[in-house]
Amino acid sequence: MTDRLTGKTALVTGATSNIGAAIAERFAAEGATVVVSGRSAERGQAVVDRIIAAGGRGSFVAADLDGTKRASELLADQAREALGGRVDILVNNAGVFPGGPTPAIAEETADLVYAVNVKAPFFLVAALAPAMVERGTGKIINMGSWGARLGIAGSALYTSSKGAIESLTRAWAAEFGPAGVNVNAISPGVIRETEPEPGERGETLMWGTPVGASGRPDVIAAAAVYLASDESDFVHGSVLDIDGGRTGVAVRGAAPRPDGLGDLPGSVAGQAALSPMGRCHDGVTVRSTRTEWIPTVVGRMKFSRARCARRYASVSRACAIASAESKVISTTASIGSSDPSLY
């Protein structure tokens, strides 16, 4: 590490797991004193223990960010106190992401998503930005999502909250930037702490990208260090896509991967998985290359439009592909049923 944050103080919300934990640990490794925040004291203390074991400085401050101004102000006060009176860097990372069709979303779920993902960061910035403005320096980093700019069925509630965070990032950059406070966001792709099981749904969402797979939290932490450091002084209101290319790139001619996943046909399948309803077309042939996961699916199958429609619920989203040039595709996770009568 390079001491890029030496002498800085940071509050990282949602730092008790995955992305937030990686950011907190990386900040500390770069010399910052860090407040690790979240609801779980056990997981939070484990992160702090790792920070201290690595020679860094950090402490845990419990907070249930329920969206009220009071909860955010309380965390801001406690973090300030733990950090010796000053928060130089605020990372609004805590988030919840329940999915589901719009008509099935309960009012309490909608309230929770906007409370944690939008209102809590809003009131934290309200509580901490004024002192940054007064000092003429500060860094605010918001956590967006690739889903804010790529429509995904079943994610309307969550991704709309991330769209709000992107808008807040630009508005806050205009509001606080002239005083020397940098407000930016990171938009992660699918990020998980551990290697995924083959064919996991989250993993298929990354097919068709240059990377073709999910990322680990350290890729987000690296971007956060940049945005928290003096190196980003010229950056205002940006949203850094750290998403393996998910939002901006579609690969259709990638070299095969050694494990057979995410190859050219698989990449096309990945694109289809993200297309509305994984649209089905008469006569499209789907070939499973991973029959070991799908015992009943062997060799090639022909899907009719009617069959696709019937099978949609069990097949997840990528039931078939339409591509003028490519009538045969390989697919893995798209076949989700072991009921032979469905094929």
Ligand SMILES: NC(=O)c1ccc[n+]([C@@H]2O[C@H](COP(=O)([O-])OP(=O)(O)OC[C@H]3O[C@@H](n4cnc5c(N)ncnc54)[C@H](OP(=O)(O)O)[C@@H]3O)[C@@H](O)[C@H]2O)c1
């Ligand atoms: N992982 C991805 O693929 C991905 C992709 C795009 C964007 N993102 C965004 O990145 C951020 C982190 O995601 P993640 O995957 O690391 O999530 P995660 O592992 O589920 O962690 C979420 C964090 O938020 C905290 N949190 C949740 N509700 C809270 C509440 N009411 N009050 C205080 N803290 C709360 C949790 O802490 P406690 O459990 O201790 O309360 C936890 O530390 C989120 O904003 C997410 O939307 C993630």
